[in-house]
Amino acid sequence: MKLPWKNQKLEEEKETLEEKIEEQENQIEKLENMLEAEKDRRSNLAREKQEAEEKLNRLKDKVEGLKDNSNNEEKSSVLEFRDVNFQKFQNSLEKLGSLKSPEKDMVSIYSPERLSNHSELSDIKNSLPEEKLRPLLNEEKISVFYTENLGIFCFKLRPFFSEKFSTGRKFELEGLKEFVKNDKHWALISRGESKIYAEKNGGFEEIDMIKDRVNSQHGKGGFSQARFERKRNEQVQKHLENVNEEIEGLENIYLLGDKTLCKDLSGEYLGGFDPNSSPLENFYRPRRLKTSSLEK
Numbered sequence: 001m002k003l004p005w006k007n008q009k010l011e012e013e014k015e016t017l018e019e020k021i022e023e024q025e026n027q028i029e030k031l032e033n034m035l036e037a038e039k040d041r042r043s044n045l046a047r048e049k050q051e052a053e054e055k056l057n058r059l060k061d062k063v064e065g066l067k068d069n070s071n072n073e074e075k076s077s078v079l080e081f082r083d084v085n086f087q088k089f090q091n092s093l094e095k096l097g098s099l100k101s102p103e104k105d106m107v108s109i110y111s112p113e114r115l116s117n118h119s120e121l122s123d124i125k126n127s128l129p130e131e132k133l134r135p136l137l138n139e140e141k142i143s144v145f146y147t148e149n150l151g152i153f154c155f156k157l158r159p160f161f162s163e164k165f166s167t168g169r170k171f172e173l174e175g176l177k178e179f180v181k182n183d184k185h186w187a188l189i190s191r192g193e194s195k196i197y198a199e200k201n202g203g204f205e206e207i208d209m210i211k212d213r214v215n216s217q218h219g220k221g222g223f224s225q226a227r228f229e230r231k232r233n234e235q236v237q238k239h240l241e242n243v244n245e246e247i248e249g250l251e252n253i254y255l256l257g258d259k260t261l262c263k264d265l266s267g268e269y270l271g272g273f274d275p276n277s278s279p280l281e282n283f284y285r286p287r288r289l290k291t292s293s294l295e296k
Helices: 005-066 086-097 123-126 131-138 174-183 225-247 281-286 291-295
Strands: 081-083 106-111 142-147 153-158 164-168 182-187 192-201 203-211 253-257 287-289
Touching: 086 153, 086 174, 086 281, 106 123, 123 131, 131 142, 142 253, 153 192, 153 291, 182 225, 182 281, 192 225, 192 281, 203 225, 203 281
Parallel strands: 182 253
Antiparallel strands: 081 287, 106 142, 106 164, 142 153, 153 287, 182 192, 192 203
16 A cells, blocks of 8 residues: 555655756756857867968978079079070070180089089189179079170079089080980979979970879868878878889989978979979979179
8 A cells, every 4th residue: 555645755756856857958958069069169170270271281382382582682682583484594505505715714603502602612703703703602503604705694493403613615514404305204292183294305294193182171070180180191191102103113203392292202302393383394493693683
């Protein structure tokens, strides 16, 4: 026999527990909403961060390609180099190569590093007038040709030449002209899409394009930001492995792109490239010194 006051007490306890359960459920729902809002906020921040990083990555190649332009205000205020197309550059080499002198007074200088660090700087100082030489001392990746009668000719190029200094009845141009004419390969390396070109004497063709999926941004939900970045790095590394498989068997391979991407690839690294320029202009990136800038 159930006592009525016990049933009433149980009912009261039940109601109390149900109220507590409802309160807890409301609290849980509130916390879940707060958590979801925080997840959304973090996801948006992570996505914005990734988009910014992607924008930075897209600009890296261009920045590398433009690094050769001086960002030193003092230097740029003295010298001005102007881009020339490949054909004009090649024509200039031919014209310089046709010049002769009865005396050994034609000076040729190659300086892949800063000219002030050239191993034969003392001889160079004895061969060039100080007012011509002094503005060039902080320049690098340059080839300089000088004779008193004709003045100075200076090019800024990819540093594919070795350090050299000579005087003679002709300018020393054979090594430079030979490099331009030789068969060679160029690899333009990017994250997820890289291209390989065969080139000889200004004629070139794209012989391979290696394209792999590399995630461009971290979407809402799914992987955490850290996991996403690890995954993306793995994708980039896989792409570079695929690139290396394609270029390992090639001869005379030169690499252009972000140095961190090219450091483990087969071939000689020569700097960055500008994705907005033509392949040929990226290969040599020839610029000629405006000689009037030496007189400022």
